Amino acid sequence: MSNLSQFSIRTPDDLHLHLRDGEVLDFVVPATARRFRRAIVMPNLKPPVTTVDQAGAYRQRVLDAVQRACLSGSYEASDCDIMQHFEPLMVLYLTGSTVVSEIEKASASGFVHAVKLYPAGATTNSDAGVSDLLGQCGSVLAAMEACGLPLLVHGEVTDPEVDVFDREAQFVERVMKPLRDRFPALRVVFEHITTRQAADFVTTHCTLDAQGRPLLAATITPQHLLYNRNALFKGGLQPHWYCLPVLKREEHRAALASAATSGLPQFFLGTDSAPHARHLKEMACGCAGCYSAPYALEMYAEAFEMASGQIDVKQFEAFCSENGARFYGLPLNTGAVFFERKPCTIEPLLPFAADSGIVPFRSGETLQWTVRTKA
Numbered sequence: 001m002s003n004l005s006q007f008s009i010r011t012p013d014d015l016h017l018h019l020r021d022g023e024v025l026d027f028v029v030p031a032t033a034r035r036f037r038r039a040i041v042m043p044n045l046k047p048p049v050t051t052v053d054q055a056g057a058y059r060q061r062v063l064d065a066v067q068r069a070c071l072s073g074s075y076e077a078s079d080c081d082i083m084q085h086f087e088p089l090m091v092l093y094l095t096g097s098t099v100v101s102e103i104e105k106a107s108a109s110g111f112v113h114a115v116k117l118y119p120a121g122a123t124t125n126s127d128a129g130v131s132d133l134l135g136q137c138g139s140v141l142a143a144m145e146a147c148g149l150p151l152l153v154h155g156e157v158t159d160p161e162v163d164v165f166d167r168e169a170q171f172v173e174r175v176m177k178p179l180r181d182r183f184p185a186l187r188v189v190f191e192h193i194t195t196r197q198a199a200d201f202v203t204t205h206c207t208l209d210a211q212g213r214p215l216l217a218a219t220i221t222p223q224h225l226l227y228n229r230n231a232l233f234k235g236g237l238q239p240h241w242y243c244l245p246v247l248k249r250e251e252h253r254a255a256l257a258s259a260a261t262s263g264l265p266q267f268f269l270g271t272d273s274a275p276h277a278r279h280l281k282e283m284a285c286g287c288a289g290c291y292s293a294p295y296a297l298e299m300y301a302e303a304f305e306m307a308s309g310q311i312d313v314k315q316f317e318a319f320c321s322e323n324g325a326r327f328y329g330l331p332l333n334t335g336a337v338f339f340e341r342k343p344c345t346i347e348p349l350l351p352f353a354a355d356s357g358i359v360p361f362r363s364g365e366t367l368q369w370t371v372r373t374k375a
């Protein structure tokens, strides 16, 4: 088989992204805005984004940060042309106090595209989350099902008795299956899946709505497509490979790679790019999250090539740029990004003046693909 040396795909969307707030937001938003046309922006700020008004204000801060980046003179004019069109898709953080009227307001807003479940205690800034989804949120879930607003799920049980590597598989049994049974028409995204059990569940339990769109979908990150849990301990403890849900055994990575390259419409790109300052990762009790945004597309190309030997460009494009948009009922993007087989090396540290900097995921490594946004 001859190796592809270049190809292009429709401009992609990142359907799971952390942009944070304040100075960090200014620092990280360009990496996404210069590659992706839209992104689902996670609401796990401190305090969390729980109302439509807060989501609207946060959306404006994201747009303002993009404008400041363009005016700063630090980015090329051609990058700024692309960044200007970045559209943040906002999400509400589900709590035990979320009310039905807020769901209806979100659905009517035009800029809130989903509601996010953080099981209380499961991950970064999840303290305000929900401990018993079906017990606490029945009327809210019914309202979301009725108005078609998707529920995005961090799918791990928090029962301390459950082994950390089994928390996602247990979540399928204890929460996902009962949720589908009770709300069969609720649109659900199983975020950043990491196990064969989650991939199988989304493959086999996905039903379609009247327009033929999947009602159950999943995002998959570059790290979970490329690595198994050995990476966490390679040559010593590797804090920059630590994210939640944690990397799993090789059989699970292989199942995710099969799902992503299956051509099924319910699997799509969501980087879960989650920046934390260097000193907060490289410490006793370091934070969970990989900052992958600057090189995520290059890494996805590598993952698809590793899975299939040769990238099937149509399937890669569907995963990066079409399946997610269709799930969210958004128009497909125009424009393109270009991939060239040319080595590119990731910076060891991204200097962030206000802090200790951010170590990008796979810092210092050389990737095989280079991405451009101009032909």
Ligand SMILES: NC(=O)N[C@@H](CC(=O)O)C(=O)O
Pocket (backbone or CB within 6 Å): 018, 044, 123, 124, 154, 242, 243, 244, 245, 272, 274, 275, 288, 289, 290
């Ligand atoms: N994935 C992570 O390890 N961390 C995310 C939270 C999340 O998506 O669970 C973060 O906000 O840092």
Ligand SMILES: [Zn+2]
Pocket (backbone or CB within 6 Å): 123, 154, 191, 192, 244, 245
């Ligand atoms: Zn999560």
Ligand SMILES: [Zn+2]
Pocket (backbone or CB within 6 Å): 016, 017, 018, 042, 272, 274
């Ligand atoms: Zn996340």
